[in-house]
Amino acid sequence: MNLAVFASGTGTNFEAIVKATQNQQLKANVVLCVCDHPEALVIEKANALKIPVFSFKASDYPNKASYEQLILNACQLHQVSFIALAGYMRIIGPTLLQQYPHRIVNIHPSLLPKYKGKDALKQALAAGDLTLGATVHYVNDELDGGKIILQQSFRRSPNDCLETIEHKLHQIEHQLYIKALQQCLKEVI
Numbered sequence: 001m002n003l004a005v006f007a008s009g010t011g012t013n014f015e016a017i018v019k020a021t022q023n024q025q026l027k028a029n030v031v032l033c034v035c036d037h038p039e040a041l042v043i044e045k046a047n048a049l050k051i052p053v054f055s056f057k058a059s060d061y062p063n064k065a066s067y068e069q070l071i072l073n074a075c076q077l078h079q080v081s082f083i084a085l086a087g088y089m090r091i092i093g094p095t096l097l098q099q100y101p102h103r104i105v106n107i108h109p110s111l112l113p114k115y116k117g118k119d120a121l122k123q124a125l126a127a128g129d130l131t132l133g134a135t136v137h138y139v140n141d142e143l144d145g146g147k148i149i150l151q152q153s154f155r156r157s158p159n160d161c162l163e164t165i166e167h168k169l170h171q172i173e174h175q176l177y178i179k180a181l182q183q184c185l186k187e188v189i
């Protein structure tokens, strides 16, 4: 099973997925990293792990369909059969959704359906939530609205600073994403 991981930033989830494939926790190969920020740290991580990268700047293209067509070409070239979004900050359009129906998943830093969209953790903290969490879900045409695969919550202490909370969230995400991928890849095979 060939996976592509799409990311826009640091890429800690990307790295966790690649490591899980290397230690056989996940029976798949990450064959492509797609990134919409040519300066992002995830690209350095991909290079260090020898994973091919397709990077682009959306502003260089007239519309989503035109850059998604190039992403699709790269996915087809690398025989990608499943896509994991890991901090990819763009909405997936019909070009990719139609080619990968029920084969694109995302990790979102909230207990969906709470706090869809951007800055989910900040939204939860602003609401005063003490129970936080992450969700892995299928991607469809509704933002953060596809079928939920797995969720995990944790309690924060009222004294925790943002950095501590983000650290806990990331640790949870890295394990949750692998579990969720194990589950959905079984369904694909």
Ligand code: GRF
Binding pocket: 007, 008, 009, 010, 011, 012, 013, 014, 086, 087, 088, 107, 108, 109, 134, 173
């Ligand atoms: C994660 O918190 C994920 O839930 C969100 O974006 C963040 C990406 O972090 N969608 P990283 O780049 O994997 O470190």
